[in-house]
Amino acid sequence: MLSDVQSHAPDGQPWRITVLRNANGMIATFMDWGATWLSARVPMQDGCVRETLLGCATPSDYLHQDAYLGATVGRYANRIAHARLTTLDRQLQANQGEHQLHGGPEGFDKRRWQIVSQSDSEVHYRIDSPDGDQGYPGNLIADVRFQLDDDNCVSIRYEARCDQACPVNLTNHAYFNLDAHHGDARQHRLQLHADRYLPVDSAGIPNAPLKAVAGTSFDFRQAKTVSQDFLADDDQKAVKGYDHAFLLNSAGDANQPAATLWSADGKLELSVTTSAPALQLYSGNYLEGTRAREQGSYTAFQGIALESEFLPDSPNHPEWPQADCWLQPGDRWESITRYRFTPR
DSSP: OOOOSSOBOTTSSBOOEEEEEOTTOOEEEEETBTTEEEEEEEEOTTSOEEEOBOOOSSGGGGGGOSSOTTOEEOSBOSEEGGGEEGGGTEEOOOOBTTBEETTOTTOGGGSBOEEEEEOSSEEEEEEEEOTTGGGOOSOEEEEEEEEEOTTSEEEEEEEEEESSOEEOBOEEOOEEOTTTTOSOGGGSEEEEOEEEEOOBOTTSOBOSOOEEOTTSTTOOSSOEETTTTTTOSHHHHTTTSOEEEEEETTTTOTTSEEEEEEOTTSSEEEEEEESSSEEEEEOOTTOTTOBOSSSSBOOTTSOEEEEEESOTTGGGOTTSSSOOOEEOTTOOEEEEEEEEEEEO
């Protein structure tokens, strides 16, 4: 459990840490502030334990970083161009220049979530987002459940309801380094089951139609190191590396493989499945200076995020080939993503 000399969060209440354990000795740790995934410690075949997530030394350190380390982000993860829902002619609160990123300046990552229930294997958080929150329409209630099973799988289940039509796109912003934080995470091997990716401009806003990965640096259909084709083309150079959404071939089927990540030494594998239509691959291009758990600060590229989500700016692009990101009154939005850690 994390300790902290600053024992209270900005709302004056203490941090609430939940520790999940399985029969293999894997430990996953979470915090109610931001419904944050703090840690994932995996027992290895040689008897050691690897910390696979980037994180801070204390809960209060999470207030002093802007990398969204392990946070649950919403109402809408990723970017909405010009912070505007064009079909509603509605302005949202901007927090990345003129655009909105990860739900706005006071998004779900900066709130305390209520603990609905917890056990040795699961924690269930809920948040109540009022009408007009960060500019969004409707009173929304969101739930996220983290579960750790005996296959070393962390499952994240999201649900949301709203009394007005509103786009919803919840995800977790964990950064993985399967080499226990040692070295550049671009040395990890990655396989992404996606035939297309979405080009973006320097602000991360989509600026072209979906593009085939074939013949580009974005082709991870066969496993390769993230470093192999790093900064090999203009689409990467615009955002200093990979920070792009891939439209998954699994097309919302959570039983089909979405991605697999391997440590540089090949001794730990992370498999990802999701019901979300896309994964955002982020190579940690702007991690430099972020407060770190076991060192002063992280360097750029020290962790890799694989965020399950809708394509960025989807509320303004109904033509894209994916499920509708708009939650209608009376309906329930659901999504599940599974991260399974396998020592080799």
